Amino acid sequence: MEIAFWILSAITVIGAILAITMRNLVHCVLSLILFFLGIAGHYLLLRADFLFAVQVLIYIGAVAVLILFAIMLTRHVTGTEGPREVLGGKWWAGMGTAVIIAGLLWAIIRKDPLAAMLPAGMASTSVTEIGRALVADWLVPFEAMGVLLTAALIGAVVIALEEVIRKR
Amino acid sequence: MNVSLDHYLMLSAFLFAIGLCGALSRKNAIIVLMGIEIMFNAGILNFVAFWHYKYFAVLTAQMFAIFAISIAAAESAIGLALVIAVYRHYQSIDVDEMRSLKG
Numbered sequence: 118m119e120i121a122f123w124i125l126s127a128i129t130v131i132g133a134i135l136a137i138t139m140r141n142l143v144h145c146v147l148s149l150i151l152f153f154l155g156i157a158g159h160y161l162l163l164r165a166d167f168l169f170a171v172q173v174l175i176y177i178g179a180v181a182v183l184i185l186f187a188i189m190l191t192r193h194v195t196g197t198e199g200p201r202e203v204l205g206g207k208w209w210a211g212m213g214t215a216v217i218i219a220g221l222l223w224a225i226i227r228k229d230p231l232a233a234m235l236p237a238g239m240a241s242t243s244v245t246e247i248g249r250a251l252v253a254d255w256l257v258p259f260e261a262m263g264v265l266l267t268a269a270l271i272g273a274v275v276i277a278l279e280e281v282i283r284k285r
Numbered sequence: 286m287n288v289s290l291d292h293y294l295m296l297s298a299f300l301f302a303i304g305l306c307g308a309l310s311r312k313n314a315i316i317v318l319m320g321i322e323i324m325f326n327a328g329i330l331n332f333v334a335f336w337h338y339k340y341f342a343v344l345t346a347q348m349f350a351i352f353a354i355s356i357a358a359a360e361s362a363i364g365l366a367l368v369i370a371v372y373r374h375y376q377s378i379d380v381d382e383m384r385s386l387k388g
Contacts, residue, residue, distance in 0.1 A: 118287075118288060119287065119288050122288045122292065126292075126296050129296070129300065130296075130299065130300065130303070133300055133303045133304065133323050134303055136307070136316075136319055136323065137303060137304070137306065137307025137311060137316060137319065137320055137323070138307075142313065142315060142316070145315075145316060145319060146319075149319050149322070149323075152323065152326070153326070156326050156329075156330060159293075159330060159333075160333055163293075163333050163334060163336075163337040164337060165333050165336070165337070165347060165350070167347070167351075168333060168347065168350055168351070168354075171351060171354055172354070175354055175355075175358050176322075176326075176354075179358060180322065180357075180358060180361050183361060183362060183365055184315060184318070184319065184361070184365065186365075187315055187365040187368055187369060188315060190369055190372070191315070191368065191369065191372040191378050204310055204311065204312060205310060205311060205312040205379075205380060205381050208309075208310035208311075209310075210309070211305075211306060211308075211309025211310035212306050212309070212310050214305065214309055215302045215303070215305040215306035215309065215310075216302070216306075218301070218302050218305055219298060219299060219301075219302035222298035222301070222302070223295065223298060226291060226294045226295055226298060242344065242347060246344065247344060247347060247348075247351075250344045250348065251348070251351075255348050258348075258352060262352060262355050262356075265355075265356070265359060266355060266358075266359055269359035269360075269362055269363055270362070272363055272366070273362045273363050273365075273366035274366070276363070276366040276367055276369075276370050277366040277369045277370060279370055
């Protein structure tokens with residue numbers, strides 16, 4: 118349990134760091150997939166089997182492929198660049214903010230009375246239970262999510278095709 | 286030493302900081318979106334960790350995680366469509382060059 122946690126944490130953190138520091142965009146996406154896999158492993162370790170499947174299907178199967186398509190469609194950016202080209206202006210302000218936020222969160226968690234809490238239970242939730250809950254207690258949010266996803270789908274197509282529509 | 290809720294909160298805070306660093310300091314709009322995805326995942330990991338350690342009997346945290354993942358997917362679709370629209374307009378996806386709100 119502990120060894121699995123540390124290995125998965127190492128995979129996750131290394132994946133995240135590589136995803137935002139590498140020069141080549143395709144390598145960044147591959148590191149991001151490593152990060153998503155690490156998070157999926159954590160879900161499995163936390164006994165959330167359904168979320169593990171959702172993470173692999175949606176993040177690795179859909180989001181990563183979507184990002185790869187976006188990289189393909191925006192050319193001239195896949196090549197390697199010099200270090201000055203990669204970081205934006207005032208990058209030190211961004212990094213400083215991230216360090217301050219990390220320190221603050223660390224201090225808050227150190228003070229937390231929840232610190233030494235151990236697992237409440239070990240049985241995993243069945244997919245049947247989640248499915249029942251989705252169409253019973255959570256029906257309205259579930260339907261709203263369907264509407265939101267449809268709106269996002271149409272919106273994405275309209276935004277991406279805007280210039281083409283205007284030219285006609 | 287057992288793995289406690291603390292470990293997950295620390296890991297999640299660290300991942301959030303990494304994502305924030307990527308979103309704020311990189312120049313490429315696609316990497317900025319990837320940083321936002323990393324922050325989303327750190328938040329969702331917190332939901333699942335709290336569910337595992339404290340509220341195991343109720344499904345609320347898992348439902349929130351599922352809805353958060355759906356919203357993150359919708360967000361990334363819209364974000365990447367915007368990146369493509371911006372690229373078509375400016376011929377670049379450098380966030381430092383996007384200075385004008387005029388279409």
